[in-house]
Amino acid sequence: MDIDVLGALAVRENGISITPSAPKPRQVLALLALHADQVVPVASLIEELWGEQPPRSARTTLQTYVLQLRDLISTALEHEPEGAEPRTAKDVLVTSPGGYLLNTSGGTNDVREFERLAGTGYRAMDAGDFPAAARQLREALDLWTGAALADVHTGPQLEMEARCLEETRLCALDQRIEADLRLGRHRELLGELTVLVRRHRTHETLHGQLMLALHRSGRRSEALDVYQRLRNALVGELGLEPSAALRRLQRSVLMAGPESLPGPARDGAERHSRVG
Structure with missing residues (x-):
């Protein structure tokens, strides 16, 4: 099956x-x-x-x-x-x-294949093998053809399942983008990240990655604008200030050159605490 x-x-x-x-x-x-x-x-x-x-x-x-x-x-x-x-x-x-x-008796299952490829990508990230991580995570994300269960009317159970799947997709996506940033592909990522932050107005990791990509592309003022828009959304919609990691990144954009900027925070609590 x-x-x-x-x-x-x-x-x-x-x-x-x-x-x-x-x-x-x-x-x-x-x-x-x-x-x-x-x-x-x-x-x-x-x-x-x-x-x-x-x-x-x-x-x-x-x-x-x-x-x-x-x-x-x-x-x-x-x-x-x-x-x-x-x-x-x-x-x-x-x-x-x-x-x-x-009873599937074997066969293909896109969720299981996604989890397998993403897991391989995460392990490659932990090992510092960023080319392999980017490749495996990209293959995992390519399995998605739209929102999970896009053509199914969802009740309470399926709604919860679909949200969990979307969260795993976002986790794989931000790790793939981080791998690409570490490979110096910041200019290639600008269009994708611009669309993503519009879609996820309070997702801190994606905004931090766009800030980093913009600054490394010589667009410092635009990177600072991204931070300000994120802060406005967080304060206005959630009553929260940006995390310490994002504030540090903003200070780095203000004070440092592109080559000395840190990557987006990898601490799990800060990376995924605010998902829009």
Whole structure:
């Protein structure tokens, strides 16, 4: 089974789509796909579909959605490769005590591949291998074709999952940008970072990286403008001042030449404490 959730939802068995078009069965499949090969409790599925006030018929209706998914799976199983061990839809979408499990039997999974590549990139960063880090993190980010579950109506469970995935994407993105900065690619990053800080108005790491890239490109006054816009957004929207790391970076822009500037702070608490 092949699963893609980093963009539009796409789940295929034997190359045949088993992704329903109806919104609620689609939600069920999305939650099962995000937790592939793990039991998803019935209570979680019901909360996803109906929130805190499900109808009395919730369990029966959920069973109907499961049957609809199994019908799609049965059609896909008609295309099993020759010699493959026979399977039924119940072997793929398994009823377990307290919930359901999507048995993938291997196949591709874009979230797992993203996590593998990003993890390799983080380890390369820790080892000081910035070319490898930039390459691995770029490959990881290329798996994203849009916002996670972009075409799925999300309830409480999927909304939380999508936010967590977006946070992992941002972490990988700022590490890839840091690797590129350490490789001297500051001018190449200016366009990308300008778009990112407009999208994430209070994300300190991205603003610090843009400040650094601008200053190293000889655009000191613009770097200071970026700091001021960030400060205005933080104070106006969150009632917070920029972190100590950003204030140090601002002082460095004011006082130092591009070659002596520190990189954006790597302390986890300061790097990711304010994400917009």
